[in-house]
Amino acid sequence: MSPSLPAGSAGVGLIGCGRIGRLHARHLAGIDGLRLAAVCDAVPAASASLAAELGVPVAGSPAALMARSDVDAVAICSPTETHVDLVVAAAEAGLPAFCEKPVSLDLAEAERAISAVAAAGTAVQLGFNRRFDPSHRAVAIAARNGELGELHIVRITSRDPVPPPHDYVVGSGGIFADMMIHDFDMARFVTGAEAAEVYAVGAVRVDPAIGEFGDWDTVASVLTHTDGTITTIDNSRQAVYGYDQRVEAFGSAGAMASQNPNVHSAIRSAPTGAASAPMPWFFAERYAESYRAEWAAFVEVLAGEPPPVTLEDGRACLAIALAATRSAQQGCPVRVAEISA
Numbered sequence: 001m002s003p004s005l006p007a008g009s010a011g012v013g014l015i016g017c018g019r020i021g022r023l024h025a026r027h028l029a030g031i032d033g034l035r036l037a038a039v040c041d042a043v044p045a046a047s048a049s050l051a052a053e054l055g056v057p058v059a060g061s062p063a064a065l066m067a068r069s070d071v072d073a074v075a076i077c078s079p080t081e082t083h084v085d086l087v088v089a090a091a092e093a094g095l096p097a098f099c100e101k102p103v104s105l106d107l108a109e110a111e112r113a114i115s116a117v118a119a120a121g122t123a124v125q126l127g128f129n130r131r132f133d134p135s136h137r138a139v140a141i142a143a144r145n146g147e148l149g150e151l152h153i154v155r156i157t158s159r160d161p162v163p164p165p166h167d168y169v170v171g172s173g174g175i176f177a178d179m180m181i182h183d184f185d186m187a188r189f190v191t192g193a194e195a196a197e198v199y200a201v202g203a204v205r206v207d208p209a210i211g212e213f214g215d216w217d218t219v220a221s222v223l224t225h226t227d228g229t230i231t232t233i234d235n236s237r238q239a240v241y242g243y244d245q246r247v248e249a250f251g252s253a254g255a256m257a258s259q260n261p262n263v264h265s266a267i268r269s270a271p272t273g274a275a276s277a278p279m280p281w282f283f284a285e286r287y288a289e290s291y292r293a294e295w296a297a298f299v300e301v302l303a304g305e306p307p308p309v310t311l312e313d314g315r316a317c318l319a320i321a322l323a324a325t326r327s328a329q330q331g332c333p334v335r336v337a338e339i340s341a
């Protein structure tokens, strides 16, 4: 254990030392009330390098990790297809868990996770981190408090700077379940209303290989919520100027929008005009504050508070993602209830 970590904090065992696992390990190790207890990965070199960096032991498997006496909770950061089995294993071990999104690519599997956690009486917090971004959250609070009047339209833009590796795309479940699922959650978070229907379109405008995998890299969805609010969302796997993340809520009394931050606030002025610094490159930089905040929220969950983002949120967003995928494939609107039935 690192001597700098506070004593008396909850030990988190982290599973999956890839892109997001490494990020979470570094953040959670710095949160008051949490301590990184051990890490594991299917690829020994991945866990060994992270363990060496953070001064924690390696567990040989998720089961070995969960059996450690210094592990009080589990962070599931492995690929999507492993999430449900690991959530169930954590529940059966009596351990609360943080699980990355999406919970699953299959609704019945998501329900299996929900049932196991309910039966065990444990808690799971799902990794929809954007709810913890201060700007998006301020928009959601204003919208939900009625400060914008009756909500009419929510508009969400989410564009990655570069596409993920091809092997990630193949196992991702497609752009709606992998990427736009964050925005479906944001739409529910801002409106406070479930999506009743989705109409989605998809195109391959960035990387032809993504199309060969049966996926799209450029998509848009229109959601009609149960209260009549409309949400529009656009996603691209490649925005050459950086990680473009904006949320706007528009209502009868006004509008409120989160803006992209720049890496610094200085403005260069020249005869040709003014220029600002670029925006943060990708999720690690843009959402660092949100990741820290979701871990701070997890401390409260371990203290007995209900999870701020639940497996049920994950299930609801998966149903929208599956409806959007079907809509884009079939070229017509799809009722979310048709998917859930």
Ligand SMILES: NC(=O)c1ccc[n+]([C@@H]2O[C@H](COP(=O)([O-])OP(=O)(O)OC[C@H]3O[C@@H](n4cnc5c(N)ncnc54)[C@H](O)[C@@H]3O)[C@@H](O)[C@H]2O)c1
Pocket (backbone or CB within 6 Å): 015, 016, 017, 018, 019, 020, 021, 040, 041, 042, 043, 046, 062, 077, 078, 079, 080, 082, 100, 101, 102, 127, 128, 129, 168, 178, 283
């Ligand atoms: N919330 C976010 O901002 C965010 C960002 C990126 C990824 N994600 C999600 O996190 C998950 C992981 O994505 P990633 O980009 O880090 O993937 P990744 O491929 O970079 O890393 C996954 C790691 O898990 C390991 N692994 C695979 N199977 C395992 C098993 N059974 N047990 C232990 N380790 C195993 C792999 O060896 C790899 O090191 C995905 O579900 C993804 O949707 C969330």
